[in-house]
Amino acid sequence: MSSSTLLTVGFDLDMTLIDSRPGIKAAFRALSAETGTFVDADAAVGRLGPPLEQELAYWFPQAEVPDVADRYREIYPAHAIAPSPAMPGAREAIEAVQALGGRVIVVTAKHEPNARLHLDHLGMKPDAVVGWLWAEAKAGALREYGAQVYVGDHVGDVRGARAAGALSVTVPTGPCPEHELREAGADVVLGDLTELPRWLEEYARTRTA
Structure with a gap:
């Protein structure tokens, strides 16, 4: 399966996957x-x-x-590292992508080695981690991995997704409330990551159809 057809979902880290x-x-x-x-x-x-x-x-x-x-x-x-828990539904969101045969990449502004420490500590197993990227700069990594979807909590994540031509899926679990995410151009706003597996199933069905 080519990178253009493989389901690839990117995730932000802070306040998306982890409560840092x-x-x-x-x-x-x-x-x-x-x-x-x-x-x-x-x-x-x-x-x-x-x-x-x-x-x-x-x-x-x-x-x-x-x-x-x-x-x-x-x-x-x-x-x-030790005080920072996973966000509700974070592990299940990653596993939902992988259960569909997809690939998960974490793209974050955080220092990459520290991002990896968080993920390892919490037992989250993405397929790739890319650090030191913020807002539109995230688009390069998202394009490199062929991500169709980028999940984040910040208007900067929306800008990164849009710059990459990816679907912007957001959760208002960080500093940006729902109305700011929508105004920034988010395609989807979920309540939190616990809603992602169900949304992802529907997305995967429409994508393959």
């Missing part, structure tokens, strides 16, 4: 304690989605952001 808020709060608090610079961790987790450097720019001088970002990523595994 507890872990990210812990990592930011550790970073704040180490650097002596206040970071409002609650505010930071309310803006999840864009690259780390955008968040750090609220708290650190721009010249310091690259080094601070590197340090955050270094300390992240010790603080953020």
